[in-house]
Amino acid sequence: MDEESLLLSLELASGSGQGLSPDRRASLLTSLMLVKRDYRFDRVLFWGRILSLVADYYIAQGLSEDQLSPRKTLYSLNCMEWSLLPPATEEMEMQTSVVKGRFMGDPSHEYEHTELQKVNEGEKVFEEEVVVQIKEETRLVSIIDQIDKAVAVIPRGALFKTPFGPIRVNRTFEGLSSSEAKKLSSYFHFREPVELKNKTLLEKADLDPSLDFMDSLEHDIPKGPGAELRLGRERPQCAGE
Amino acid sequence: MGDLPPDPEPPPQPTSSRRNSQVSERRRSREHSRPQPTVPGEVQQVPLDAQILRSSREMVSNQINRGWSQGASLTPNENFIFQAEEAQRGGIEYPSLNTGFPSEVQPQTYPSEGRLQASHNASLMLQQLQQGKGNLFQQLESAYQEPRADLLGQYTRYQREDLQFSQGTQHGPYLRDDPVLQFSPSELGFMPFNVEVPEPDPRELAVQNAKAYLLQTSVNCDLSLYEHLVNLLTKILNQRPEDPLFLLESLNRTTQWEWFHPKLDTLRDDPEMQTTYEMAERHKALFSQSGGGEGEQEMEEEVAETAVPNIMEKAFYFEQAGVGLSSDESFRIFLALKQLVEQWPIHTCRFWGKILGLRRSYLVAEVEFREGEEEVEEEEVEEVMEGGEVMEAHGEEEGEEGEEDEEKVTDVIPKPTWKPPPVVPKEESRNGTNKYLYFVCNEPGQPWVRLPHVTPIQIVQARKIKKFFTGFLDAPVISYPPFPGNEANYLRAQIARISAATHISPLGFYQFGEEEGDEEEEGGAGRDSYEENPDFEGIPVLELVDSMANWVHHTQHILPQGRCTWVNPLQKTEEEEELGEEEEKADEGIEEVEQEVGPPLLTPLSEDAEIMHMSPWTARLSCSLSPQYSVAVVRSNLWPGAYAYASGKKFENIYIGWGHKYSPENFNPSLPAPVQQEYPSSPEIMEMSDPTVEEEQALKAAQEQALAAAEEEEEDEEEDEDEDQDD
Secondary structure, eight states: SSSSTTHHHHGGGGSSOOOOOOOOHHHHHHHHHHHHHHOOSSEEEEEEEEEEESSSOOOEEEEEEETTTEEEEEEEEESOOOEEEOOOOHHHHHHHHHHHHHHOOOTEEEEEEEEEEEETTTTTEEEEEEEEEEEEEHHHHHHHHHHHHHHOOEETTSEOTTTTSSSEETTTOOOOOHHHHHGGGGEEEOOOOSSSSSSSHHHHSSSSSTTOOOOGGGGSEEETSSSEEEEETTEEEEOOO | OHHHHHOSSSSOHHHHHHHHHHHHHHHHHHHTTTTHHHOHHHHHHHHHHHHHHHHHHOOOOOHHHHHHHHSSSOOOHHHHHHHHHHHHHHHHHHHSSTTTGGGGOOOOOOSSSSHHHHHHHHHHHHHHHHHHHHHHHHHHHHHHHHHHHHHHHHHHHHHHHHOOTTTTTTOOOOHOOOHHHHHHHHHHHHHHHHHHOOOHHHHHHHHHHHHHTTTTTTTSSOBBBHHHHHHHHHHHHOOOOOTTTTTTHHHHHHHHHHSSOOOOOSSSOOOOHHHHHHHHHHHHHHHHOOOGHHHHHHHHHHHHSSSOHHHHHHHHHHHTTTTTTOOHHHHHHHHHHHHHHHTTTTEEEEEEEEOOOOOOOOOEEEEEEEEEOOOOHHHHHHHHHHHHHHHHHHHHHHHHHHHHHHHHHSSSOOOOOOOOOOOOOOOOTTTGGSSSSSEEEEBBBBBBOOOOOOOOOHHHHHOOOOOOOOSSSOOOOOOOSSSSSSSHHHHHHHHHHHHHHHHEEETTTTOOOOOSOTTTTTOOOOOOOOEETTTTOOOOHHHHHGGGGGEEOOOOOOTTTSSSSSTTOOOOOOOHHTTHHHHHHHHHHHHHOOOOOOOOTBBBBGSSOOOOBBBBHHHHHHHHOOOOOEEEEEEEESSEEEEEEEETTTTEEEEEOOOOOOOOSSSOOOOOOOOOOSSOOOOTOOOOOOHHHHHHHHHHHHHHHHHHHHHHHHHOOOOOHHHHOOO
């Protein structure tokens, strides 16, 4: 959620029961402003909160001018001091896929995972148990990345592509009409397109290159209940945002 | 002018006349130009008259219109008809006013006498106009005043006349619209007519009945035959197709279509019926005060003893903890609970929480009825159970008969050895899992639906499956192992599990009542009732956060059996013993069921089992920056979404979530059971391959050898015997 419209967005998303206490909200507003200044971001978004056993992580993301370029992720435990997280790599994802259970709440906590690795010693091949240590920070990074790739959603028309390449916020976007808002095809994944090039020429002909440059939600599997649109209160709320 | 036959119906002077005047104005201007060259003299006078006529008519029509609009009994459709016929009227009256142009009087051929009469009247008017314009003037003036005085009378008259007009009676609408006749002194004749006919004619009655019949709306829609015919005729008259009779069918169809697809006014947008508006309407109903409020006394009573909890206060505390719905939604929930309390005889009520679903969510209220109010539902359930038992008995009898038949048959079909496990009886209302009643609704404003009581088998099965709720109570739950019930039952089972696991309170808030009996007599099941401790003084918030021992469960733990108090399923009731004597002996030796024991009521949270080396609860202060005003918040790690807060003497539990337990691994639905053995395998039915030729020959050779050996032995024995005998 944009820090400018933070309060409004929080209220709209309150249907799921998760909210922020007043002190958190107040501290978020101030600290996000400072983060924007310090890191020179174009927009700072409050990504959300990850619940853990001891203390919750509050996550924010900063965007530069080009909206689709990789975002910088920051985390904080008290909504006041923010620390930058390293960008996610595939290796991290593989490592953290073995870790199960809740987050501990301590970023320096290390998960221990015993793996059987084949060790070659001369001609003998035997398996040795190796204890691999995975830091919670790494796990945090990869989880955020996975969630983003899967469910970060943006309505059609909110961003547009300029002829020079960078993607900008569409200032004339006024929201989707009620009939458009009910369709899954008017929402896109907020990430680099993966399936766009697989479309047939006929389908591509219907697309508007300045607006339709991301994957639509229509073709996601599981279909239907995978991303249900519910009309909550006065405007539709996406399960992803 | 007095020679005009008294017109039984006063010409109505509603909008028709207004329209009329507009039409006539146009034609007037057109015809003005024409007469000028021919009869200049009369023309000068005629426009004058016409103008006066026009102005007077307009005034009259305006007045009548105003009176008209106050209580119009005429549907807009009928107005259309008037207007349609108007256009033709103009044709008649106009020439009539333009005196001296009899050539232009074209009496239109209409298949009704009214028309002819009108034209007749028009021609009469013409004559009179030709005779003396001054005369006309006076008469017009007098007529001008009459309509005003007669306005009301005409108006009421028209209402009665309204009923007469249908089915092409001779008193068609045409006459009424004739503005010429408006000012005819024959109106004077209307006055006595008004007075003379106050009661309805039998004929009029018949006409009323006929019209009422026509006005019946069809079963499928709101359209009545009457309206449809009116639409159709209006359309025809407006469009004036060449051969209307031929086109009647298609016109009929288009008219019908148009009724359902009204042409939107292109200048003005119709407001959309959005779902948001409908939602707002429903919410509005919530806000209306019930009963109108008879004085202040009732208000005070209501304020004192209401079962509705203070939702706003709890919402405020939960908001401090970072949990909960937005404040206006909380308020709407409060109003909805108020509605619930008014509808049902409720003793205590609590907002249990919100369960999110794929399409819609559920708001759940936990409710306890007043004493003796639940009998209705129990009776129904008992009937169902008895019906079930009767069926079972019937089934067993049939089985016995079947056995006798089968014995006669040589091949006995093996009977299945599988018997369904004995059904664990469900708990009584107000006990154990069914201690409270639950009502759900999808949104505040929608009616509350009562959830059925939960049975142990449902709880047992609910533990094995994990399905998202869709939001519709009658949706089936398709899963393996199959869940006995629909979404309402599944919801109730999950609510029971969540309540049993996560409803906690600070230590000391509840205490056990005075003991009524020995523990041993109850089978060691422990006490199952508690009461509020009047001497409870709140535990300081910091202590609540530090140690889990300061919190206790105040709902009973659910045993693996699915109940809170253990029941031996093998104990049969008397009926079953009579029927199943033979089976009992077989069973007793095989199954022994152990009594299941769970932690007793009011156990502290520190005794709860850990998940993967994690404590099942997380406790925190709501705000670390101001500990003196904070609230202690406890969050369940086992059921994500369950929260409890405590501050001073107040505490509350809430659940907002998807309704599923936390599991570290991803959920894998259990695989179907292996296919059961259909028959016992024995050598009789086992397939064996036929012996090969070599084997057969070998067998034969072996048999022959054996035979030969036996014969030799016999021969030997005989020889021996012979030898003996010889000796």
